[in-house]
Amino acid sequence: MVEFVEIANGLRFPEGPIAMPDGSVVLVEMFGKCITRIMPDGTKQTIAHIDGGPNGIALGPDGALYLCNNGGSFTEVNYNGLTFPGPFDPSIYIGGSIQRVDLKTGAVTNLYTQCDGHPLRGPNDIVFDRDGAMWFTDHGIRHERTADRTGIYYAKTDGSMIREVIFPCDAPNGIGLSPDGKTLYWAETFTGRVFQATITGAGKTSPVSAADPSSCLCGLPGLQYLDSLAVDGVGNICVATLLNGGITVISPSGEILEHIATGDPLTTNICFGGPDYRTAYITLSGTGRLVSMKWPDKGLRLNYL
Numbered sequence: 001m002v003e004f005v006e007i008a009n010g011l012r013f014p015e016g017p018i019a020m021p022d023g024s025v026v027l028v029e030m031f032g033k034c035i036t037r038i039m040p041d042g043t044k045q046t047i048a049h050i051d052g053g054p055n056g057i058a059l060g061p062d063g064a065l066y067l068c069n070n071g072g073s074f075t076e077v078n079y080n081g082l083t084f085p086g087p088f089d090p091s092i093y094i095g096g097s098i099q100r101v102d103l104k105t106g107a108v109t110n111l112y113t114q115c116d117g118h119p120l121r122g123p124n125d126i127v128f129d130r131d132g133a134m135w136f137t138d139h140g141i142r143h144e145r146t147a148d149r150t151g152i153y154y155a156k157t158d159g160s161m162i163r164e165v166i167f168p169c170d171a172p173n174g175i176g177l178s179p180d181g182k183t184l185y186w187a188e189t190f191t192g193r194v195f196q197a198t199i200t201g202a203g204k205t206s207p208v209s210a211a212d213p214s215s216c217l218c219g220l221p222g223l224q225y226l227d228s229l230a231v232d233g234v235g236n237i238c239v240a241t242l243l244n245g246g247i248t249v250i251s252p253s254g255e256i257l258e259h260i261a262t263g264d265p266l267t268t269n270i271c272f273g274g275p276d277y278r279t280a281y282i283t284l285s286g287t288g289r290l291v292s293m294k295w296p297d298k299g300l301r302l303n304y305l
Contacts, residue, residue, distance in 0.1 A: 019273020028054035048106035056125035061132040065101040068123035082286035096120035137172035154203030174229035187226035228269040233298035272299020
């Protein structure tokens with residue numbers, strides 16, 4: 001049986017954890033509208049207040065945070081002691097964006113709000129490649145009788161270039177890179193599938209098609225939704241799984257290796273850290289907690305950490 005260590009509680013839908021070199025964990029509180037640093041003893045420090053809906057974050061090559069802001073795509077719903085991302089409310093939505101956040105001052109700068117004339121709807125998760133550019137997903141918005149068709153984007157940190165690389169996707173969420181940086185992975189929330197593409201150049205991938213079975217790495221059985229993901233040091237794709245709350249571990253060949261149950265149906269994110277990168281940090285968003293566990297394999301150290 002897996003033993004979890006609770007690091008912090010009372011968080012308002014935590015997402016996007018980053019295990020920092022000093023032993024702290026930086027994450028967002030989506031409904032708290034802030035970025036928070038959790039110290040090893042569980043104390044909390046507010047790094048920045050964020051309008052809209054802070055979602056995925058990553059540490060960039062300049063030491064700043066880069067934030068996927070979903071613009072306030074979800075409302076906070078509390079039910080049976082759990083917090084859920086509720087229906088879209090147009091009156092609080094400010095538009096999706098990619099933002100730069102200064103770790104020292106908390107200053108927030110908008111980098112991108114659109115691509116080729118199409119507004120970013122609900123940017124969700126982000127990862128940096130070795131060249132210092134970012135890949136990110138746009139989860140989109142579902143509202144009443146409509147749902148966005150969105151995609152996977154590639155952008156530079158100075159605000160000079162953004163490119164839509166893969167389109168269309170159905171609510172893409174978590175995103176990650178293989179240890180060698182040659183394969184891009186992303187999870188679609190409602191289809192319960194993890195997709196893959198070969199990176200062929202800066203911001204370029206092999207063709208991705210719904211009609212090509214090789215594009216789909218793995219599909220989970222039954223009613224299971226997918227959130228964020230992280231890749232470990234041996235190349236396994238570790239995807240946070242909703243409803244069937246936990247972490248589903250998928251091999252690079254697409255085999256489901258195991259499911260690590262957390263007891264929270266809103267298990268949203270995982271990252272790796274610690275002195276030997278064998279500690280997994282997991283956000284249990286339904287119960288507002290950050291927990292850790294020993295990981296059987298060495299985690300993958302992200303670029304710029």
